[in-house]
Every structure is written in structure tokens, then in C-alpha cells.
Amino acid sequence: MTDQKITETFLALLDTVGYQKISVSAIVKKARINRSTFYEHFLDKEDLMAQVQTRLITKIVEGLPEVTVLKLDDHELIDSRINLLIHRIYDHKEAIxxxxxxxxxxxxxxxFSVFSEQFLIDGNIVQAIDLPDVYVFSIFQGMILNLIKIWIERDFIETPEEFAKIISRISPKTMRLLMD
Structure with a gap:
């Protein structure tokens, strides 16, 4: 309960004043808790930010259908994973x-890149592409994250279904192209 109160206060301050202007003092004052209570939950504001972002990313990616290099031709599976991912991003669009x-x-x-790298490693996709890992990670992270950023900047003009179709047309084909 206290953890949630601190998080909500932090997000409200983040939205109004921005990260640089937030202090632990401002958080505890606005949340009406003791400073020691804050430190029972978080090391500092950097730890708070890292935990809040990591929790959100975990909510978005946990339980997604597993895709491996052997399943790249399973269009239903890939579309299902992408569709679920995009809907979860949309469900948390304000925080993102x-x-x-x-x-x-x-x-x-x-x-977020840490999670996408793990996906590429777990699915043996990195190993199937004859490029140094760092470039494989960069290609996929840059492509997907930039598309998501553009979708956000355009204020989610496409529905999640429409945007998922865009990602579904690009991502698997790029993976297969790089494996050839």
C-alpha cells in the first residue's frame, strides 16, 4: 500500500515538475509519509524510477507467447505475440x-532494451544471424522502439490492431532476411 502511494506520488510529480526537479523530500511531503518510510521501500529516487519502469516493462512482456528461431514461420504465434505486446503498451500508454x-x-x-535483448537471446535468434550480437540487438531495438515512439508521438493514431499489423509485417521479415 505504501509502495503504491509512493509510486503514485512520484508519477504525479514526474508529470508535473519532471524528474530533475523531484527530490525525496518532495515525494515524502506530497505522499504524507516519513522519510524513513520512503527509504524502507527505495534507496533513492533513482532506485524508485528504475523499479517503477522495470515493473511496467515486466507487466508488458511477461507471459508473451515464446518465439524462437524455429517458430519464425508460425505467423499465428508471431502475430499473437506482437498483438498482445502492442495492446499492453496501449493499455499503459500514459506511463510509457x-x-x-x-x-x-x-x-x-x-x-526496455534489456528485455528485448533477452528475447533475442532466449529465442536463439541472435545466434542464427551471422552478425555480431551488438548489431543484431541494435537493429531490432532500434526498429521496434522507434516505431513505437513514432506511434506514441502521433498520439496512437492507429488502433492497437492496426499498429500490430504494421509491426507484424516488418519484424519477422527483417529477422528472416538477416538470417539468409
Missing amino acids: KLFLSDKSDGLFTAR
């Missing part, structure tokens, strides 16, 4: 929009 804005700490993309 905030974390990608200049009001945030600028680390959301890097934190």
Missing part, C-alpha cells in the same frame, strides 16, 4: 508516454 518524454530520466529505452 511519460517515461519517453523529456520529463523522465531518459533511461526507459535502455531498460
Whole structure:
């Protein structure tokens, strides 16, 4: 309960004043808790931000259908994974929009990248592409994250279904192309 109160207060401050202007003092004052209570839950505001962003990313990616290099031709599976991912992003669009804005700490993309790298490793996709890992990660992270950022900047003009179709047309074909 206290953790949620701190998080909600932090997000409200993030939206109004921005990350750089937030202090632990401002959080505890607005949340009406003791400073020691804050430190029972978080090390500092950086830890709070990292935990809030990581929890959100985990909510978005957990339980997605597993895609491996052997399943890249399973269009239903790939479409299902992409569709679910895009809907989850859309369901959390305000928080994601905030974390990608200049009001945030600028680390959301890097934190999201860790999860996408793990997907490429777990699915043996990195190993199937004859390029150094760093470039494989860069290709897919840059492509997907930039498309998502553009979708957000355009204020989600496409429905999640329409946007998922765009990703479904690009992502698997790019993976297969790089494996050839």
C-alpha cells in the first residue's frame, strides 16, 4: 500500500515538475509519509524510477507467447505475440508516454532494451544471424522502439490492431532476411 502511494506520488510529480526537479523530500511531503518510510521501500529516487519502469516493462512482456528461431514461420504465434505486446503498451500508454518524454530520466529505452535483448537471446535468434550480437540487438531495438515512439508521438493514431499489423509485417521479415 505504501509502495503504491509512493509510486503514485512520484508519477504525479514526474508529470508535473519532471524528474530533475523531484527530490525525496518532495515525494515524502506530497505522499504524507516519513522519510524513513520512503527509504524502507527505495534507496533513492533513482532506485524508485528504475523499479517503477522495470515493473511496467515486466507487466508488458511477461507471459508473451515464446518465439524462437524455429517458430519464425508460425505467423499465428508471431502475430499473437506482437498483438498482445502492442495492446499492453496501449493499455499503459500514459506511463510509457511519460517515461519517453523529456520529463523522465531518459533511461526507459535502455531498460526496455534489456528485455528485448533477452528475447533475442532466449529465442536463439541472435545466434542464427551471422552478425555480431551488438548489431543484431541494435537493429531490432532500434526498429521496434522507434516505431513505437513514432506511434506514441502521433498520439496512437492507429488502433492497437492496426499498429500490430504494421509491426507484424516488418519484424519477422527483417529477422528472416538477416538470417539468409
